[in-house]
Amino acid sequence: MNNHDKTLVKVENLKVHFPVKGGLPFTKKKFVKAVDGVSIEIHAGETFGLVGESGCGKSTLGNAILGMQKPTEGKIYFKDQDLNALPRKEFKDLRRGMQMIFQDPFSSLNPRFDVYHIIAEPMEIRGGMTDEEIRARVSELLHLVGLSDDDMPRYPSDFSGGQRQRIGIARAIALNPEFLVCDEPVSALDVSVHAQILNLLMDLQKELGITYLFISHNLAVVKDICSHVAVMYLGSMMETGETQKIFKRPMHPYTRSLLSAVLTVDVDNAPQRIILEGDIPSPINTPPGCPFSTRCPYAKEECKKSKPELTELEPGHFVACHFPMMD
Ligand SMILES: Nc1ncnc2c1ncn2[C@@H]1O[C@H](COP(=O)(O)OP(=O)(O)O)[C@@H](O)[C@H]1O
Numbered sequence: 001m002n003n004h005d006k007t008l009v010k011v012e013n014l015k016v017h018f019p020v021k022g023g024l025p026f027t028k029k030k031f032v033k034a035v036d037g038v039s040i041e042i043h044a045g046e047t048f049g050l051v052g053e054s055g056c057g058k059s060t061l062g063n064a065i066l067g068m069q070k071p072t073e074g075k076i077y078f079k080d081q082d083l084n085a086l087p088r089k090e091f092k093d094l095r096r097g098m099q100m101i102f103q104d105p106f107s108s109l110n111p112r113f114d115v116y117h118i119i120a121e122p123m124e125i126r127g128g129m130t131d132e133e134i135r136a137r138v139s140e141l142l143h144l145v146g147l148s149d150d151d152m153p154r155y156p157s158d159f160s161g162g163q164r165q166r167i168g169i170a171r172a173i174a175l176n177p178e179f180l181v182c183d184e185p186v187s188a189l190d191v192s193v194h195a196q197i198l199n200l201l202m203d204l205q206k207e208l209g210i211t212y213l214f215i216s217h218n219l220a221v222v223k224d225i226c227s228h229v230a231v232m233y234l235g236s237m238m239e240t241g242e243t244q245k246i247f248k249r250p251m252h253p254y255t256r257s258l259l260s261a262v263l264t265v266d267v268d269n270a271p272q273r274i275i276l277e278g279d280i281p282s283p284i285n286t287p288p289g290c291p292f293s294t295r296c297p298y299a300k301e302e303c304k305k306s307k308p309e310l311t312e313l314e315p316g317h318f319v320a321c322h323f324p325m326m327d
């Protein structure tokens with residue numbers, strides 16, 4: 001099965017701006033530009049990595065794709081259907097094909113439900129299955145995620161973080177989704193179980209053909225599992241393309257700084273390290289020009305004046321920088 005060239009999810013010039021409460025009357029209204037003009041295309045069967053520091057808009061983008069956050073501007077297509085233009089009923093049907101795995105398996109599972117009910121609930125809500133069919137499906141799902149029938153009557157509090165994430169994954173795939181948003185699925189877990197959960201996700205993808213949007217603040221995590229990556233900063237896309245190309249020759253100073261922070265030994269001819277100072281600035285009324293210009297060690301006058309367009313600098317490799325690092 002190879003439908004990797006087929007686009008499953010398409011995001012066009014998406015903007016999600018949140019109004020800031022308060023402020024003086026008669027002054028200009030302020031907005032947090034959580035996502036500020038992002039376009040991505042996710043192909044069927046692939047894992048698409050979305051990375052950037054905390055607060056850069058990753059979750060907002062993921063939530064908007066799932067229809068949980070209304071766009072201020074722009075379009076989102078799932079299987080060529082404009083999500084925000086669909087009538088309610090059609091939206092609900094289509095939405096079942098898209099699910100989410102949450103960052104925190106401690107708060108995302110209902111503590112009063114046993115494992116059986118946590119996993120059965122989406123099927124019960126949808127309807128159309130007998131109790132026997134649901135029980136058989138829960139059993140099948142538990143085995144798929146490395147748990148067993150014995151776990152059905154147990155409660156979330158009986159499990160470790162990694163096991164809880166397995167339960168969350170079983171619930172997320174209960175209705176056979178084609179697309180899963182994995183929003184930092186290992187960030188809240190002990191480092192020792194990261195690899196197990198990532199391997200489980202990769203095995204499920206192989207077995208079930210699920211497409212993933214994999215969100216992480218850590219570039220190193222996406223390197224091995226994603227075919228494409230997108231690097232965000234303050235709501236904007238800095239660099240995106242085929243994972244291999246971006247890791248081989250990152251051209252945006254921001255991507256290089258992220259790589260400098262995570263990769264020390266396993267890159268031959270590692271490019272010059274860039275250590276960023278200061279914190280990510282507030283996303284409220286970001287200045288014109290490149291969003292990264294206030295922290296970029298190479299910023300020039302032009303960078304503070306005009307925002308660079310995302311440009312294809314080699315096939316399958318796009319960079320938004322006035323002075324990309326081509327060395
Ligand atoms: N519902 C909301 N109302 C107002 N601001 C929000 C809301 N959700 C997110 N934000 C702001 O939008 C920005 C991006 O947040 P988020 O998408 O959660 O980033 P990330 O997932 O990359 O850490 C942050 O500045 C955050 O405070």
Ligand SMILES: [Mg+2]
Nearest residue numbers: 058059060183
């Ligand atoms: Mg987030």
